Amino acid sequence: MKKLVFIGLLIIMFFFKNSVSANYDKVFYDFKLNSISGELIDLKEYKNKVILVVNTASYCGFTKQYDGLQKLWEKYKSKGLIVLGTPSDSFNQEKKTNKDVKEFCEVNFNINFPLTEIIEVKGEKAHPIYKWAKKNYGNSAIPKWNFHKILINKEGKVQNTYSSLTKPMSNKIISEIDNIL
Secondary structure (H helix, E strand, C coil): CHHHHHHHHHHHHHHCCCHHHCCCCCCHHHCEEEECCCCEEEHHHHCCCEEEEEEECCCCCCCCHHHHHHHHHHHHHHHCEEEEEEECCCCCCCCCCHHHHHHHHHHHHCCCCCEECCCCCCCCCCCHHHHHHHHHHCHHHCCCCCCCEEEECCCCCEEEEECCCCCCCCHHHHHHHHHHC
């Protein structure tokens, strides 16, 4: 009887598995964005890499996470990790121009990982990559606040998401990155 219950639970867990069962019509690498400096970022350039996408903001209480994002980038970029910051004013805590955001990040945090132009990350005006993440992974892919993280695996699919409270150098994020690199 215990064996049947165990098998039943396994079957139920299989059917309710989150991202693996998503029917992706596009993958992350099919999108393009503009960089903070105005150049086109063709995400095909990141194919077969692991990407941590983070919506950032200059005036947020979590802005100190830039330090952890830079450390994560420095530790794993040679192994195939891309940290991609997506500055956003969706929560009314970002500077008004890309130039100001870029300068703020470089001067205060010595950021050299890729940053996009300021984009929307939620609602009808959200950038297509955020709409794609929601469609394929569900509501946990929608940022509830700044410094929400979306981990993209080498297949270009959402691997996992992390709330703003999860620090970039947390064991949770690092162990997942180690597993998929």
